[in-house]
Every structure is written in C-alpha cells, then in structure tokens.
Amino acid sequence: MPRIIFSILLVLLLLSLGAIESRSDDSNTSSGPIDYSQSTNGQLYEQAKFYYNQLLTNQSLQKSRESWLKGTRNFRRLFLLNPKDELAPSCLFMLGRMYRQMYENFKLGLDLDEALGNFNELIRLFPGHRLEDDAHLAIGLIYLNQKQAPQKAANSFETIVTRFPEGDMRSVAADKLKLLSKEYDIALPKILIGDAQSDELNTIFPAKHWSSQDYSRIVVMAAAPITYNETIVDQKDKQRRLFYIDFKNSYIEPQFRTRTSVKTGLLKQIRTSQFSADTVRFEIDVESIDSYKIFSLPEPFRVVIDIRGKKEITPILTKKSELPTPKLDIPPPSVPLVKSTRQIEKQKPVTVVSIIREKQKRVFPQESSVPKKSISSKKPISPQAISLAQQLGLGVKKIVLDPGHGGKDPGAMANNMLEKDIVLKIAKELKPVLQKELGCEVVLTRQSDVFLPLEERTAIANTQEADLFISLHINAHPSTTVRGTETYFLNFSTNADAMRVAAMENATSTHQMSDLEDILSDIMKTSKIDESSRLAQNVHNAILSGIDQKIFGEVKNLGVKQAPFYVLIGADMPAILLEIAFLSNEDDARNLQDPKFVASLTKEITSGIRSYMQINTASLDIQK
Structure with missing residues (x-):
C-alpha cells in the first residue's frame, strides 16, 4: 500500500513540474506546452520525439545540458504514466539513446550509466519485444566504444546472434563479434562457426607439420571445404622466405592463435592468426623455397602444403665421360611405362577443389583375368632404358614401411580379422628381413595400433629421406570368391576396380576420386612414376613366383595397376601400395593367419625389392 501511494505522489509531482517547465519553455521552443491531461499516449510520444x-x-539547444535533461523527462513521465503501454519500451529506448548522446556531448560518466540502466530496464521489463535486440546492441556498443570492456560487449552481441537469429541486428552483432575475436582474441559463439554458409565462419584447426633439411609438409584441417590463396615474401635479409596462406571466411579459436618455432630443418616457424574478421592466416617461415605444391583432400577436408627447399648440388662427374651400359645379374621384367597425355603447365595460383560427398552406386567388376608375368625373360637393356638411379649409381639405403590403417581406422574387416592388425604384424616381420638381407635401414610409420592420417605417412617417408616407400594393405570385396594379389603405384586410372580399391583405402567415394584429377595433374610432374612402376612390377612378380602355391593355394594375379592413392601423393621416392590378399576370401584369410605364409611373403617382398635394386641402382664402372 505505501508503494502505491508513493508512485501516485511521484506521478503528480512530475505532472506539476511538467506544467511549470512547459510554461517556462514556451518562449524558447516552438513545440508548445505538453498537456499530459488532454493528450493521448501517442500524441505525448510524438511531442517528446519532436x-x-x-x-x-x-545547435543552441544541443549545447545546453538542461535542454537534454528536459527531453529525457518528457519520455520518463510518459513511461511512468503508462508503464505497461505499448509505447513504454520505446520510451525506455529513447531514454537510453538520449543519455548516450548526452555522454558524447558532455563527457559525464553518470550519463553513460543512465543509458545502460534504461537499456537494461527495457530488456528486463519487456523480454521478446522488437526493441530488445536493439537494446542489447546499444549496450554492446557502449561497452565496446566507451567503457572499453570488450568481453562485456561480446556478451551482448552474442545474445543477439543466439537469441535473435532472424533479427535485424544479427548481422551487425556478428560483424562486431568477428572483429572482437580478431582484435581481442575473444572466442566466437558456436552459432557463428559452421560450414561457411551465409555469415557463418568455417572452423580452421591448428596446423600439423613435418620437416627435414630440404622438405616440409604442413597440413591444415577445416570443418568444411574452403577457399584459400598463398603468397611468398622475401625477408629483409633475403636469407629466409615467408609463405602466407590465407583461408577465407574462416575462424580459428583464440587458444590456437600462436607462434610455433621449429628448431631444425627447412621449416623454422609457423604463426597462426585471425588475420581479419573473416580470414585465418598461416605464416610459414622457411629457410628457402625451391618449389611448393598445395592440394586438398576430403573427409575430413584438409589442405596439404608441400615445400621443398633449395639443394646444393655437387657434380658427380668431374670430367666429361660417357656412361656405359651396366652389366646386370638379373634382367628387367617387362614393365609397361606410363605415358602421360596431359600437358603439365607451370604452377598456377591454387584454388580449392570443394569436394562434396555424393552417394553413388559402386561398380564391382568380375575377377581380373590378367595373365601372370614372368621375371625370367632375357631381354637386353637398351641404353635408353637405363634409369636415372642407374646413371647416378645410387643405392637404396633406407626403406619406409607403412602398415595401413590403425587405431580408430580398422581397415577391411572380415572372417573375424582386422586389416590394421594383419599389416602391422607383416610389417614387423618384414623389417628385420629387409635389414638382414638388403643391409637397409627400415622405418615403420607406426609401431602400434595408432591412427595416422594418410598425409602424415607420406610426410614421414619424405622427412626420413627414404629411398623407397611401401604401404602394406589387405583387400576386401563384396564377393567372397574374389582373391589374389595386386600392386599399385600412383597415377590416374580409368579402371573401375582400381578406383574402388583406391576409394576404400582413401576412405572416400569413387566420385570424389574422379574429382582429384585436377589436383593430381600438377603433382604427377614430380612423382616417381616410372621408378614406382618398376618397383611395383618387381615386388609383384616376386610374390607371384615365390609363394608356394602347392602349399598355400593359388595366388591369383590381379596385376600391377595405377590409381590415385592419397597415401602416395607427394612421395619424393618410388612408392607402391601392396594389396597382399583378400580378407573377405576364406582361403586368403586362412593364409594370412599362417606364420609360414607370412614368412614366405616377407621373403618374396624382400626378393622383389632386391631385384629392383639390382636393376635400377646397379653400381657403374664409369669409363674415364
């Protein structure tokens, strides 16, 4: 009861003051007196707005603080007379606006507090009103521009984008949040982080990197396909170079905006920043750049940057001489060399290939009937067929074995067996055999049941400066009658079954595989296609001819094939992928569990590599 009496007395007091003020101001303004007893709420509001x-x-009124206070009292009286009227929220909003402008004119902190108080009162008393998001925006702008409180400003803007997604203030609030994220490292709300549609930003994750003295691979993962562009800048001392890659319409969380130093190798530093409100920049500092490649891989979408530094080349021949045809113990197998019909142009600015997953019926052809090839043919080598490795007299000193899949990726699954377990076992048994028989250093990409992305496996081989890269896999097929061995090297393919296997190993679709042609066209320029095809043929033939088929049954020859396997992309050395057998076939599965078969398999793989080494890296007796 006392509160009601107090409110009535306050209203009467304000009315009496209004009458006095109206009379005193008649001579100073053309608005005339505001008669609160005879006017409707709408008329009173319009007079206050006038x-x-x-x-x-x-300008004379603007300079008078008392004139501004009179204007605020006009809206305050109207609100107190009708606090539940439809114009009440507008009165509070106008009060907040006027006090904010008074602060701009007179720089009194109490005016700013009054402005915040009125905007907050509107939000508290009229939730869901059309002016609520405007009030939140006004509060955010005060905290941002006048109070210098960016986190409080972000809280207000976040309320707008989350609670009023269809409101007219959303785009303004979203832009302010992006700016705050860039300038003050304030995390964006999840609603603004999506799949790069509308004003949502695509999430960028921290870069992974691998580096050796003259090679670096950097991989950046994104939540969805995204566009990017790169720039190379010389440092002031011209000793090192900066490589910028900018991801458009993107965002990276504040905790990942860091500078990472790399103490050894070509790569020196990676700096990650929110370069602008909608651009993430990776600044890559390298010792030198001789060439680079950028390509993207799908599911999850990631961008791979391969940078190769400048090498100091020491001439091998000190005087002019001719290279004789080497005498080889084992003649080469009949290997069809790959002829590329594509013209590789000079490197162009890279644009992303946005690959969208598409469900597509896969074609599973019948069993391949490729005839077995013999390695016993005695064809002489022509001088033109001598490989570059032969000419330079290079040896195979290091081999990287890659047991496919691992961890969360089981690979093929059939007959109560997992591909990831079988290939790891084979790799561990193959390693000591290679070391003993060939005198090579052997490195495994994984020693245990851990997950490795495909691009990391190639990076390991490159940073290890391996001479050969062999990825071990077990095949699978919907038909349980399909069995046999097939060997792959990196290239394009129109063979449906080869594309099926590549899609399975790449964990993607055959449709996406066909989309890779543009990406691969430039990469193939530097890949070791001819050397890889020779290695594949030698290892494949050794397995076919060496496995005792009387004991283990027929080892069906499915041939040496080419396909765009992600794990082979960017390899600096001859690289092949072995599909040893079919886990889906009971006979093949039984062999894979037999220690004698595994021992025989490791022996024949070693034999095939030895044949390749003898043919392609024979020591030369250079005639002087």
Missing part, C-alpha cells in the same frame, strides 16, 4: 529532433538540429 522535442528530441529539435535537440538534434538546433
């Missing part, structure tokens, strides 16, 4: 507009246009 006086406010006079303040904005009349």
Whole structure:
C-alpha cells in the first residue's frame, strides 16, 4: 500500500513540474506546452520525439545540458504514466539513446550509466519485444566504444546472434563479434562457426607439420571445404622466405592463435592468426623455397602444403665421360611405362577443389583375368632404358614401411580379422628381413595400433629421406570368391576396380576420386612414376613366383595397376601400395593367419625389392 501511494505522489509531482517547465519553455521552443491531461499516449510520444529532433538540429539547444535533461523527462513521465503501454519500451529506448548522446556531448560518466540502466530496464521489463535486440546492441556498443570492456560487449552481441537469429541486428552483432575475436582474441559463439554458409565462419584447426633439411609438409584441417590463396615474401635479409596462406571466411579459436618455432630443418616457424574478421592466416617461415605444391583432400577436408627447399648440388662427374651400359645379374621384367597425355603447365595460383560427398552406386567388376608375368625373360637393356638411379649409381639405403590403417581406422574387416592388425604384424616381420638381407635401414610409420592420417605417412617417408616407400594393405570385396594379389603405384586410372580399391583405402567415394584429377595433374610432374612402376612390377612378380602355391593355394594375379592413392601423393621416392590378399576370401584369410605364409611373403617382398635394386641402382664402372 505505501508503494502505491508513493508512485501516485511521484506521478503528480512530475505532472506539476511538467506544467511549470512547459510554461517556462514556451518562449524558447516552438513545440508548445505538453498537456499530459488532454493528450493521448501517442500524441505525448510524438511531442517528446519532436522535442528530441529539435535537440538534434538546433545547435543552441544541443549545447545546453538542461535542454537534454528536459527531453529525457518528457519520455520518463510518459513511461511512468503508462508503464505497461505499448509505447513504454520505446520510451525506455529513447531514454537510453538520449543519455548516450548526452555522454558524447558532455563527457559525464553518470550519463553513460543512465543509458545502460534504461537499456537494461527495457530488456528486463519487456523480454521478446522488437526493441530488445536493439537494446542489447546499444549496450554492446557502449561497452565496446566507451567503457572499453570488450568481453562485456561480446556478451551482448552474442545474445543477439543466439537469441535473435532472424533479427535485424544479427548481422551487425556478428560483424562486431568477428572483429572482437580478431582484435581481442575473444572466442566466437558456436552459432557463428559452421560450414561457411551465409555469415557463418568455417572452423580452421591448428596446423600439423613435418620437416627435414630440404622438405616440409604442413597440413591444415577445416570443418568444411574452403577457399584459400598463398603468397611468398622475401625477408629483409633475403636469407629466409615467408609463405602466407590465407583461408577465407574462416575462424580459428583464440587458444590456437600462436607462434610455433621449429628448431631444425627447412621449416623454422609457423604463426597462426585471425588475420581479419573473416580470414585465418598461416605464416610459414622457411629457410628457402625451391618449389611448393598445395592440394586438398576430403573427409575430413584438409589442405596439404608441400615445400621443398633449395639443394646444393655437387657434380658427380668431374670430367666429361660417357656412361656405359651396366652389366646386370638379373634382367628387367617387362614393365609397361606410363605415358602421360596431359600437358603439365607451370604452377598456377591454387584454388580449392570443394569436394562434396555424393552417394553413388559402386561398380564391382568380375575377377581380373590378367595373365601372370614372368621375371625370367632375357631381354637386353637398351641404353635408353637405363634409369636415372642407374646413371647416378645410387643405392637404396633406407626403406619406409607403412602398415595401413590403425587405431580408430580398422581397415577391411572380415572372417573375424582386422586389416590394421594383419599389416602391422607383416610389417614387423618384414623389417628385420629387409635389414638382414638388403643391409637397409627400415622405418615403420607406426609401431602400434595408432591412427595416422594418410598425409602424415607420406610426410614421414619424405622427412626420413627414404629411398623407397611401401604401404602394406589387405583387400576386401563384396564377393567372397574374389582373391589374389595386386600392386599399385600412383597415377590416374580409368579402371573401375582400381578406383574402388583406391576409394576404400582413401576412405572416400569413387566420385570424389574422379574429382582429384585436377589436383593430381600438377603433382604427377614430380612423382616417381616410372621408378614406382618398376618397383611395383618387381615386388609383384616376386610374390607371384615365390609363394608356394602347392602349399598355400593359388595366388591369383590381379596385376600391377595405377590409381590415385592419397597415401602416395607427394612421395619424393618410388612408392607402391601392396594389396597382399583378400580378407573377405576364406582361403586368403586362412593364409594370412599362417606364420609360414607370412614368412614366405616377407621373403618374396624382400626378393622383389632386391631385384629392383639390382636393376635400377646397379653400381657403374664409369669409363674415364
């Protein structure tokens, strides 16, 4: 009861003051007195707005703080007379606006507090009103521009984008949040981080990197396909170079905006930043750049940057001489060399290939009937067929074995067996055999049941400066009658079954595989296609001819094939992928569990590599 009496007395007091002020101001304004007893709420509001507009246009009124206070009292009286009227929220909003402008004019902190108080009162008393998001925006702008409180400003803007997704203030609030994220490392709300549609930003994750003295691979993962561009800048001392890659319409969380130093190798430093409100920049500092490649891989979408530094080349021949045809113990197998019909142009600015997953019926052809090839043919080598490795007299000193899949990726599954377990076992048994028989250093990409992305496996081989890269896999097929061995090297393919296997190993679709042609066209320029095809043929033939088929049954020859396997992309050395057998076939599965078969398999793989080494890296007796 006392509160009601107090409210009535306050209203009467304000009315009496209004009458006095109206009389005293008649001579100073053209608005005339505001008669609160005879006017409707709408008329009173329009009169208050009229006086406010006079303040904005009349310079003499603008300079008088008392004139501004009179304007605020006009809206306050109307609100107190009708606190539940439809115009009440507008009165509070106008009060907040006027006090904010008074602060701009007179720089009194109490005016700013009054502005915040009125905007907050609107939000508290009229939730869901059309002006609520405007009030939140006004509060955010005060905290951002006048109070210098960016986190409080972000809280207000976040309320707008989350609670008023269809409101007219959303785009303004979203832009402010992006700016705050860039300038103050304030995390964006999840609603603004999506799949690069509309004003949502695509999430960028921290870069992974691998580096050796003259090679670096950097991989950046994104939540969805995204566009990017790169720039190379010389440092002031011209000793090192900066490589910028900018991801458009993107965002990286504040905790990942860091500078990572790399102490050894070609790569020196990676700096990650929110370069602009909608651009993430990776600044890559390298010792030198001789060439680079950028390509993207799908599911999850990631961008791979391969940078190769400048090498100091020491001439091998000190005087002019001719290279004789080497005498080889074992003649080469009949290997069809790959002829590329594509013209590789000079490197162009890279644009992303946005690959969208598409469900597509896969074609599973019948069993291949490729005839077995013999390695016993005695064809002489022509001088033109001598490989570059032969000419340079290079040896195979290091081999990287890659047991496919691992961890969360089981690979093929059939007959109560997992591909990831079988290939790891084979790799561990193959390693000591290679070391003993060939005198090579052997490195495994994984020693245990851990997950490795495909691009990391190639990076390991490159940073290890391996001479050969062999990825071990077990095949699978919907038909349980399909069995046999097939060997792959990196290239394009129109063979449906080869594309099926590549899609399975790449964990993607055959449709996406066909989309890779543009990406691969430039990469193939530097890949070891001819050397890889020779290695594949030698190892494949050794397995076919060496496995005792009387004991283990027929080892069906499915041939040496080419396909765009992600794990082979960017390899600096001859690289092949072995599909040893079919886990889906009971006979093949039984052999894979037989220690004698595994021992025989490791022996024949070693034999095939030895044949390749003898043919392609024979020591030369250079005639002087």
